[in-house]
Amino acid sequence: MKPVWIVDDDPSIRFVLERALARAQLPVRAFAGPHEVIAALDAGAQPQVLVTDIRMPQGSGIALLADVKRRLPGVPVIIMTAHTDLDSAVGAFQGGAFEYLPKPFDVEKAVELIRRAASESLREEGAATEASDWPRMLGQAPAMQEVFRAIGRLSQSDATVLITGASGTGKELVAHALHRHSPRADGPFVAINAAAIPKDLLESELFGHERGAFTGAQAMRRGRFEQAAGGTLFLDEIGDMPLELQTRLLRVLSDGHFYRVGGHQPQRAEARVIAATHQNLAEHVRQGTFREDLYHRLNVIRLHLPPLRERREDIPLLTRFFLARGARELGVEPKHISDAALERLSRFDFPGNVRQLENLCRWLTVMAPGQRVELEDLPPDVAGADAHPARSATGDAAAAVDWSVALGQQARDWLQAGDAQVWERLAGQFETVLLRTALQLTQGRRAEAAQKLGIGRNTLTRKIQELGLDD
Numbered sequence: 001m002k003p004v005w006i007v008d009d010d011p012s013i014r015f016v017l018e019r020a021l022a023r024a025q026l027p028v029r030a031f032a033g034p035h036e037v038i039a040a041l042d043a044g045a046q047p048q049v050l051v052t053d054i055r056m057p058q059g060s061g062i063a064l065l066a067d068v069k070r071r072l073p074g075v076p077v078i079i080m081t082a083h084t085d086l087d088s089a090v091g092a093f094q095g096g097a098f099e100y101l102p103k104p105f106d107v108e109k110a111v112e113l114i115r116r117a118a119s120e121s122l123r124e125e126g127a128a129t130e131a132s133d134w135p136r137m138l139g140q141a142p143a144m145q146e147v148f149r150a151i152g153r154l155s156q157s158d159a160t161v162l163i164t165g166a167s168g169t170g171k172e173l174v175a176h177a178l179h180r181h182s183p184r185a186d187g188p189f190v191a192i193n194a195a196a197i198p199k200d201l202l203e204s205e206l207f208g209h210e211r212g213a214f215t216g217a218q219a220m221r222r223g224r225f226e227q228a229a230g231g232t233l234f235l236d237e238i239g240d241m242p243l244e245l246q247t248r249l250l251r252v253l254s255d256g257h258f259y260r261v262g263g264h265q266p267q268r269a270e271a272r273v274i275a276a277t278h279q280n281l282a283e284h285v286r287q288g289t290f291r292e293d294l295y296h297r298l299n300v301i302r303l304h305l306p307p308l309r310e311r312r313e314d315i316p317l318l319t320r321f322f323l324a325r326g327a328r329e330l331g332v333e334p335k336h337i338s339d340a341a342l343e344r345l346s347r348f349d350f351p352g353n354v355r356q357l358e359n360l361c362r363w364l365t366v367m368a369p370g371q372r373v374e375l376e377d378l379p380p381d382v383a384g385a386d387a388h389p390a391r392s393a394t395g396d397a398a399a400a401v402d403w404s405v406a407l408g409q410q411a412r413d414w415l416q417a418g419d420a421q422v423w424e425r426l427a428g429q430f431e432t433v434l435l436r437t438a439l440q441l442t443q444g445r446r447a448e449a450a451q452k453l454g455i456g457r458n459t460l461t462r463k464i465q466e467l468g469l470d471d
Helices: 011-023 034-042 061-071 086-094 107-121 142-156 171-180 199-207 243-255 281-287 292-298 312-330 339-347 353-367 393-416 422-441 446-453 457-466
Strands: 004-007 028-031 049-053 077-081 099-102 161-164 189-193 232-236 272-277 301-304
Touching (some): 004 011, 004 034, 011 028, 011 107, 011 142, 028 034, 034 049, 034 061, 049 061, 061 077, 077 107, 099 107, 142 171, 142 301, 161 171, 171 189, 171 232, 199 243, 243 292, 281 292, 312 353, 422 446, 422 457, 446 457
Parallel strands (some): 004 028, 049 077, 161 272, 161 301, 189 232, 232 272
16 A cells, blocks of 8 residues: 655654554654655655645645646545635535545544545555564553644754653654754754663763773764664663763753773764653752753753653554564564553553563563463463552552462463463563562662662663563
């Protein structure tokens, strides 16, 4: 199926419609004005449906309608406008428009209109797109729609953005989206995790070093700021950056220059900075562990990502998407999920957020015995969980019984099936749940999490690496 073309000078309208059509499995291409559309048509590209604004700085949607109808008479054209006057409507229909869509419009109704127009223009092409064309960011919840709108509004901006949200909510995906929908999209996207690099190496990683700057510096090395020139530098977990490096970063953001370690020649910083954290930076400022001036410099525009438990309506959509993507990655048939299993997932709190749901879907793709995922196929920590367990002693005991019963049932099923890896798999699940819960309670502080669990920090770090929980 050829893509739906969206033409509007408002980037937020383009972005929201792009996301909505992608969720509906309709390929989409966006244009800022008629001149871009004409150039694409001249290059031989064709839309399945054209959706265009009526009044744009580059030209009129009515004129574009006439040009498209002259070249491609069978392509449906939908005219949208905030100017709901009679002349606009009459002009649109006289020019052969398929439908007239006044703004503001309901996004779901707009998608249904576009789908209807596409179905009328289709001949031998299939209506569904491949799973590989699905967007990396999905969400119907109002909070996520606000994030999508903000990305659209920022599409022509170089402003510094601070992304906040718990671990696993998709902060790096938002950073990628901000990059892809920006004037720097053709430049590099370079990411660095301030919490994952030792303090002594972080300065060199960020700013590079000159030859001989320190023991082992055999050659000059460009840092991440230079690598991201012309593009975007994503500073993940900025709250873990040491104070002395915060001072250097502030200077770069203030005057646009930096020095390599051991260098004397100023280098120009030509990267847009996007930062992210799961921590409360305002509280860190009050505690004196984060510079207040850097906080205000980074916090020009803030995007907050809600935890998955606050956008439960997105869980079915995300589950189906991750099951399809997991199947594609493994080269197997995608699995379907029963309503009962989906309902249980929708009630689960997902302390690891979207990342935990994605990992669960990969596990189900491998471990669920049939093509249909049933309630009993879910792992014990999910199958026996309730979204809001009782806090009383009786409720806690009941939850423990449910958990142990589910564990026993899962072990029994696998043992009867002749699975030789039962111990390893169940032990891995048990340790994963313990580690994620402890890290969530301590907001990612590993030493405190290890203390709560009664194990050494080295043991916790080793288990995190073994279970693939580094993020």
